[in-house]
Amino acid sequence: MDLLLQVLINGILQGGLYAIVALGLALVWGVLNIVNLSHGAFIMLGAYISWYSFQWLHLDPFVGLPLTAVLMFIVGYAVQRGILNLIVRSPMFNTLLITFGLEVVITYLAQLVFSADFRTINPSYSGHNITALGVTIPVVRLAACVMAIVLTLAMWYFLLHTRLGRAIRATAQNLSAARLYGVEPRHLYAVTFGLGLALAGAAGGLYGTVSQINPYIGATLTAKSFAISIIGGLDTPLGVIAGGLILGLIEALTALYIGPTFADVASFGVLVLVLIVRPTGLLGRTA
Amino acid sequence: MSPILEARQLTRRFSGLLAVHDVSFSLSPGEILGFIGPNGAGKTTLISLLSGTLPPSEGEVWFDGRRIDRMAAFRRARLGIGRTFQIMQPFPGLSVLDNVAVGALFGRGQGQPKLALARESARECLQFVGLGKHVDQRAEDLGGPDRKRLELAKALAMQPRVLLCDEVMAGLNLVEIDEVIDVIRKVRDTGISVIVIEHVIKAIRNLSDRIMVLHHGEKIADGAPDSVLSDPRVVEAYLGKKRT
Amino acid sequence: MKTWRLPLIAVVLVALALLPWYGSDTMIQFGISTLLLAVLAQGWNIIGGYTGYPSFGNSVFYGLGAYGVGIAMVQWQLPFAVGMVFGVVLAVVFAFLLGIPVLRLKGHYFAIATLALAQIMAAIVSNVPLAGQNIGLVLPPLNNDRMFYELALVLLVAATLTVWWLTRSRFGFGLIAIRENEEGAVVMGVDTTRYKVLAFALAGVFSALAGGIQAYWITFLDPGSAFDITLNVKMIIMAVFGGPGTILGPIVGSFILSAISELLSSEVTSIAGLFFGIVIVVAVVLMPRGLADVVRRFHRLGWRYFVDNIRTNRI
Numbered sequence: 001m002d003l004l005l006q007v008l009i010n011g012i013l014q015g016g017l018y019a020i021v022a023l024g025l026a027l028v029w030g031v032l033n034i035v036n037l038s039h040g041a042f043i044m045l046g047a048y049i050s051w052y053s054f055q056w057l058h059l060d061p062f063v064g065l066p067l068t069a070v071l072m073f074i075v076g077y078a079v080q081r082g083i084l085n086l087i088v089r090s091p092m093f094n095t096l097l098i099t100f101g102l103e104v105v106i107t108y109l110a111q112l113v114f115s116a117d118f119r120t121i122n123p124s125y126s127g128h129n130i131t132a133l134g135v136t137i138p139v140v141r142l143a144a145c146v147m148a149i150v151l152t153l154a155m156w157y158f159l160l161h162t163r164l165g166r167a168i169r170a171t172a173q174n175l176s177a178a179r180l181y182g183v184e185p186r187h188l189y190a191v192t193f194g195l196g197l198a199l200a201g202a203a204g205g206l207y208g209t210v211s212q213i214n215p216y217i218g219a220t221l222t223a224k225s226f227a228i229s230i231i232g233g234l235d236t237p238l239g240v241i242a243g244g245l246i247l248g249l250i251e252a253l254t255a256l257y258i259g260p261t262f263a264d265v266a267s268f269g270v271l272v273l274v275l276i277v278r279p280t281g282l283l284g285r286t287a
Numbered sequence: 288m289s290p291i292l293e294a295r296q297l298t299r300r301f302s303g304l305l306a307v308h309d310v311s312f313s314l315s316p317g318e319i320l321g322f323i324g325p326n327g328a329g330k331t332t333l334i335s336l337l338s339g340t341l342p343p344s345e346g347e348v349w350f351d352g353r354r355i356d357r358m359a360a361f362r363r364a365r366l367g368i369g370r371t372f373q374i375m376q377p378f379p380g381l382s383v384l385d386n387v388a389v390g391a392l393f394g395r396g397q398g399q400p401k402l403a404l405a406r407e408s409a410r411e412c413l414q415f416v417g418l419g420k421h422v423d424q425r426a427e428d429l430g431g432p433d434r435k436r437l438e439l440a441k442a443l444a445m446q447p448r449v450l451l452c453d454e455v456m457a458g459l460n461l462v463e464i465d466e467v468i469d470v471i472r473k474v475r476d477t478g479i480s481v482i483v484i485e486h487v488i489k490a491i492r493n494l495s496d497r498i499m500v501l502h503h504g505e506k507i508a509d510g511a512p513d514s515v516l517s518d519p520r521v522v523e524a525y526l527g528k529k530r531t
Numbered sequence: 532m533k534t535w536r537l538p539l540i541a542v543v544l545v546a547l548a549l550l551p552w553y554g555s556d557t558m559i560q561f562g563i564s565t566l567l568l569a570v571l572a573q574g575w576n577i578i579g580g581y582t583g584y585p586s587f588g589n590s591v592f593y594g595l596g597a598y599g600v601g602i603a604m605v606q607w608q609l610p611f612a613v614g615m616v617f618g619v620v621l622a623v624v625f626a627f628l629l630g631i632p633v634l635r636l637k638g639h640y641f642a643i644a645t646l647a648l649a650q651i652m653a654a655i656v657s658n659v660p661l662a663g664q665n666i667g668l669v670l671p672p673l674n675n676d677r678m679f680y681e682l683a684l685v686l687l688v689a690a691t692l693t694v695w696w697l698t699r700s701r702f703g704f705g706l707i708a709i710r711e712n713e714e715g716a717v718v719m720g721v722d723t724t725r726y727k728v729l730a731f732a733l734a735g736v737f738s739a740l741a742g743g744i745q746a747y748w749i750t751f752l753d754p755g756s757a758f759d760i761t762l763n764v765k766m767i768i769m770a771v772f773g774g775p776g777t778i779l780g781p782i783v784g785s786f787i788l789s790a791i792s793e794l795l796s797s798e799v800t801s802i803a804g805l806f807f808g809i810v811i812v813v814a815v816v817l818m819p820r821g822l823a824d825v826v827r828r829f830h831r832l833g834w835r836y837f838v839d840n841i842r843t844n845r846i
Binding site for chain 3: 035083085086087088089090092093094095096097098100101102103104105106107108109175185186189219220223226227230259261262264265268269271272275276
């Protein structure tokens with residue numbers, strides 16, 4: 001029973017982190033209708049940025065999140081403005097292809113620059129645990145999960161209650177109407193994608209505190225982000241929280257009852273099942 | 288004469304909204320039946336129920352003595368139900384000829400398994416509707432009125448027994464409308480029964496043997512054109528529209 | 532087809548067939564790899580190019596073919612040919628079982644689903660004892676590159692002839708109709724579900740045969756290499772670069788890209804990945820309809836062709 005409780009808590013903690021992992025993808029997909037197959041690779045980049053900030057600038061990964069986020073925002077803005085804006089109106093397949101290509105390029109460059117060894121971000125408190133009710137909770141995991149949820153809620157607030165957020169949503173729903181209101185679509189698209197990557201960067205920074213990072217984590221993270229986005233639906237960032245928690249729990253329980261090597265199979269299996277049975281997501285309508 | 292197509296208490300709901308409600312009618316062989324009604328009356332939905340694009344929430348569809356409302360759309364096409372779309376559905380990357388050839392390949396019965404023969408049938412259908420000169424053009428290059436003709440040719444290539452025309456005259460000028468009326472009459476003369484949805488009342492009155500009126504998803508009139516068009520309920524439904 | 536094309540193809544074909552006699556060992560090996568990739572690209576062409584359902588998971592069929600041969604030869608001591616048939620059977624069963632639900636999905640959902648399936652298969656197979664689990668299988672060695680080369684060439688010709696047949700058959704027209712306008716195809720009498728699954732299975736058959744040849748040629752397989760996800764990148768970009776929905780496009784695409792990648796590899800090690808990635812990005816922006824389309828329209832439009840592509844697709 002204790003073991004089950006521990007596993008459930010692990011699943012929830014991981015699930016919270018998963019929310020921010022998927023959020024950037026869901027945002028860009030829901031708003032720009034860009035299915036970004038390189039999302040995970042950018043998470044990986046964010047993780048490395050955080051790692052280097054920690055190594056060179058001794059920036060605590062949580063404190064350094066804004067730096068990582070800003071840097072990734074700039075990258076995202078440039079990528080959208082320079083590359084993706086050029087194909088926005090072509091068939092969806094082209095977006096899939098081009099982001100597929102970006103993933104390959106980024107992974108390759110990361111492997112070249114960072115080398116393939118595993119790293120983690122280890123602030124001084126990384127070994128500390130909180131014990132309560134017979135359950136051990138690593139401090140970093142808790143902090144990462146909390147931070148992830150806070151960021152997700154902040155994004156939800158941003159989209160619903162700020163001018164820029166509403167401009168983004170308006171552009172998503174009706175480009176021509178938004179234009180009439182003075183929205184410059186190229187800039188707005190770039191801002192949105194920049195936000196998506198900023199979120200990916202933040203996710204990477206948090207991810208690096210609880211898991212090992214190497215240049216190849218991108219593909220799996222992308223796939224999981226898809227699973228989370230599809231399970232939770234693309235309507236609202238809250239859906240992503242739900243999707244993340246569901247996935248985290250599924251993985252934890254699968255590892256416990258079937259075997260750790262099947263955790264990934266379970267996530268992808270759920271993704272395929274949800275797609276087949278209810279493509280609109282368990283919670284809402286997808287783009 | 289027993290009807291070739293029959294709807295019995297057809298109903299279709301969309302999340303609680305009744306798009307078509309308890310509609311019953313029958314189409315006799317060789318008849319031209321006109322469907323009119325204000326926008327949103329449910330005409331296209333009704334056609335989709337007949338062609339199989341949408342399943343009914345309640346009610347039955349009978350074709351030539353067989354019940355078909357549970358049948359998949361492609362099977363109904365093979366039985367002999369052809370339809371044109373209001374929002375046109377060409378195969379953009381294919382030539383005009385090949386667009387119609389698809390109809391010949393897959394239409395009624397087993398279709399025509401040989402591509403060369405299918406293309407010949409396609410040529411004939413294109414001549415029939417007046418697109419003979421455009422056979423080798425790309426479908427996406429056709430202008431509005433020609434696209435309508437292409438829709439008709441595609442449906443005809445299937446050798447249908449019933450043709451469901453959804454607003455083939457929309458956006459056409461008077462001369463083009465007369466041409467379409469001629470084509471539809473020719474179609475009927477080959478033995479095909481036709482249902483025509485239209486907004487152009489004058490054209491419908493000239494063309495149809497019978498007119499049916501839909502309003503808010505319900506049938507409010509069904510009979511000879513002149514009596515239906517002077518029916519006060521019909522006039523009231525169209526209040527604000529041009530009186531003919 | 533223009534009159535000079537058929538003799539040209541014949542000449543190329545003969546030259547290719549005779550390569551094992553005049554080419555070096557490295558060339559033959561490069562030839563086998565390239566031919567197998569071309570088969571994958573052609574297979575993808577059937578479901579992605581002609582039917583319009585871009586599968587990001589055809590690597591599953593490849594892996595099933597490889598394991599079909601592996602299991603048959605190693606665990607059951609059956610001959611290679613039987614192994615190939617077994618692999619094809621596995622692929623077809625997979626295509627029907629999983630194709631039916633997954634092909635109901637549109638566009639990018641289908642792509643994502645196939646991507647997920649590809650990830651799953653690798654993980655599942657690494658847990659199956661019959662397949663040697665994570666360690667993999669070692670096949671009986673056969674040192675006959677010449678035979679493998681000709682086998683791969685025959686397979687490519689078969690795949691290409693199949694695609695050619697598609698362009699003049701009722702089945703093929705049905706697939707093209709599905710690609711151009713699925714709803715329109717349905718009301719014209721095309722049994723879209725059946726046709727999509729058949730196309731998927733057909734692509735699977737060729738991919739599985741390629742995987743089978745690869746397995747016996749390399750004499751070793753493990754889940755990672757058999758269900759290699761990057762194969763999907765390669766086959767898609769080769770088909771798309773050459774021209775999806777054309778008969779020769781995928782072949783041209785795979786030959787050109789393989790050759791360049793090989794040349795680059797000899798200069799800078801393992802830059803193949805980077806190269807493919809950049810090619811994809813550039814190609815999607817400048818020539819989204821592939822080389823075949825460029826060839827067709829360049830002499831009329833010149834460099835404006837590329838500019839036009841950008842102009843129509845940007846915001």
